[in-house]
Amino acid sequence: xxxxxxxxxxxxxxxxxxxxxxxxxxxxxxxxxxxxxxxxxxxxxxxxxxxxxxxxxxxxxxxxxxxxxxxxxxxxxxxxxxxxxxxxxxxxxxxxxxxxxxxxxxxxxxxxxxxxxxxxxxxxxxxxxxxxxxxxxxxxxxxxxxxxxxxxxxxxxxxxxxxxxxxxxxxxxxxxxxxxxxxxxxxxxxxxxxxxxxxxxxxxxxxxxxxxxxxxxxx
Amino acid sequence: xxxxxxxxxxxxxxxxxxxxxxxxxxxxxxxxxxxxxxxxxxxxxxxxxxxxxxxxxxxxxxxxxxxxxxxxxxxxxxxxxxxxxxxxxxxxxxxxxxxxxxxxxxxxxxxxxxxxxxxxxxxxxxxxxxxxxxxxxxxxxxxxxxxxxxxxxxxxxxxxxxxxxxxxxxxxxxxxxxxxxxxxxxxxxxxxxxxxxxxxxxxxxxxxxxxxxxxxxxx
Numbered sequence: 001x002x003x004x005x006x007x008x009x010x011x012x013x014x015x016x017x018x019x020x021x022x023x024x025x026x027x028x029x030x031x032x033x034x035x036x037x038x039x040x041x042x043x044x045x046x047x048x049x050x051x052x053x054x055x056x057x058x059x060x061x062x063x064x065x066x067x068x069x070x071x072x073x074x075x076x077x078x079x080x081x082x083x084x085x086x087x088x089x090x091x092x093x094x095x096x097x098x099x100x101x102x103x104x105x106x107x108x109x110x111x112x113x114x115x116x117x118x119x120x121x122x123x124x125x126x127x128x129x130x131x132x133x134x135x136x137x138x139x140x141x142x143x144x145x146x147x148x149x150x151x152x153x154x155x156x157x158x159x160x161x162x163x164x165x166x167x168x169x170x171x172x173x174x175x176x177x178x179x180x181x182x183x184x185x186x187x188x189x190x191x192x193x194x195x196x197x198x199x200x201x202x203x204x205x206x207x208x209x210x211x212x213x214x215x216x217x218x219x
Numbered sequence: 220x221x222x223x224x225x226x227x228x229x230x231x232x233x234x235x236x237x238x239x240x241x242x243x244x245x246x247x248x249x250x251x252x253x254x255x256x257x258x259x260x261x262x263x264x265x266x267x268x269x270x271x272x273x274x275x276x277x278x279x280x281x282x283x284x285x286x287x288x289x290x291x292x293x294x295x296x297x298x299x300x301x302x303x304x305x306x307x308x309x310x311x312x313x314x315x316x317x318x319x320x321x322x323x324x325x326x327x328x329x330x331x332x333x334x335x336x337x338x339x340x341x342x343x344x345x346x347x348x349x350x351x352x353x354x355x356x357x358x359x360x361x362x363x364x365x366x367x368x369x370x371x372x373x374x375x376x377x378x379x380x381x382x383x384x385x386x387x388x389x390x391x392x393x394x395x396x397x398x399x400x401x402x403x404x405x406x407x408x409x410x411x412x413x414x415x416x417x418x419x420x421x422x423x424x425x426x427x428x429x430x431x432x433x434x435x436x437x438x
Binding site for chain 1 (some may be wrong): 232256257259284285286287289290291307308310316337338339340341342346358360361363364365369370371383386389390
C-alpha cells in the first residue's frame with residue numbers, strides 16, 4: 001500500500017518533470033537544481049553567481065523553503081528575478097511545484113534558471129525536477145563524514161561545490177579525504193573547493209556554468 | 220488518499236511511541252531525542268557528554284543515519300554502548316525503529332539514553348519517539364536565518380543548543396537575533412550557546428540534564 005502510493009507519487013513527479021524538461025528545452029534555458037544541508041551556503045553562492053554572471057546571462061532563481069521569503073528577497077536584492085516556493089513543512093521541492101512557478105517567469109528571456117531546493121541532504125535527491133544538472137553544496141564546517149553518511153545525495157549529483165574553504169584554518173577537514181570519499185561513491189562527480197563569501201575558487205564554478213550552457217546550446 | 224495514509228503512518232508511530240514511553244518509564248531511563256542539520260555537531264556533543272557524565276550516569280546512545288556505523292563507533296570509542304540504526308535512505312527515525320533497538324540495551328541499567336536522529340532539520344521533528352525531551356542543535360556556521368526558515372523544528376523543541384560558538388569570531392552571526400527569533404516562534408524554548416569542541420558553555424547543558432533527570436525521578 002505504502003509502496004504503491006510512493007510509486008504513484010514518483011510517477012506523477014516524473015510526468016511533471018518531463019513537462020518541465022520540455023519547457024526548458026523550448027526556451028533554451030539551462031536549469032540547475034542546487035541541493036545541500038541547511039546553511040551550507042546555497043543562497044550566498046547564488047547571490048555571488050548572479051552578481052558575476054548577470055552581464056552575460058539573463059538569470060532567474062526559484063527558491064524552495066518551508067517558510068519565509070528571505071532567500072527570494074536576497075536574490076532580488078542582487079538584481080535577479082526570484083520566485084519563492086513555501087513547502088509549509090514539506091522537506092523537498094517536487095516537479096509540480098516547479099511547474100506551477102514557470103508562468104511567473106518569461107522563460108524565453110531566461111538563459112539560466114537556478115532552483116535552490118529546501119535545505120536537506122536527504123529528501124531532495126530523489127526528485128527529478130526536469131533540470132539539466134543536479135549539484136550539491138557541502139560546507140567545510142559540516143565535517144568530513146557527510147559523503148559516506150548521506151550516499152543518496154552524493155551518488156545522484158555530478159558536481160559537489162565544497163564551500164566555506166575560508167574556514168579550513170579553523171577546522172579539521174581534509175579535502176583529500178573528501179575527494180577519496182566522493183570517488184568511492186560517485187566516480188563521475190567532480191569536487192570543487194570554493195568560498196562563495198571570499199570568491200576563492202569561484203572562477204571554476206563560473207567556467208563550469210559556461211561549459212554546461214555551451215553544451216546545452218550545441219545539443 | 221495521501222492524507223489517509225499519512226494519518227495511518229502517524230497513528231502507527233504513536234502506538235510505537237507509547238510502547239517506548241512505557242519502557243522508559245519502567246526502566247527509569249531519561250530519554251532525549253537530539254535533532255539538527257547534518258554536521259551541526261550532534262555526535263561531538265554526545266562524545267563530550269559521555270566523557271563528562273559517565274562517572275555519574277549509565278549512558279546509552281541510539282544512532283540514526285542513512286548509512287554507516289561511523290557515529291556508533293565514535294560513541295563506543297568514548298566508552299558508552301551505542302546501537303546504530305541505518306534508515307537506508309529514510310530521512311528520520313520513527314518510534315518503531317527505536318522500539319526494535321531497545322532489546323539490545325539492558326534498559327534497567329541505563330540512566331540516560333540519547334537518540335541521535337538523522338541529520339535533517341525538517342522530517343525528524345514530526346515523529347514522536349516516546350522520548351522525554353526533544354532538543355535541537357543549531358550551529359553558528361549555518362547562519363542566522365535557520366530559526367524562521369525551519370519553524371516546524373524550532374516550534375517543537377524545548378531547548379536549542381547553539382553550537383560551535385568558537386567560530387563566532389570568523390562568521391557573521393548574532394546570538395541576540397537568534398534569541399529574538401526563537402522567542403517569536405517558541406517562547407518556552409531555551410537557547411544555550413556552547414562549543415562541544417572547546418567545552419565552552421557545556422556546564423549549562425550538563426546542569427540541564429541533571430535537572431531533567433531529577434524531575435523524571437520525582438515525577
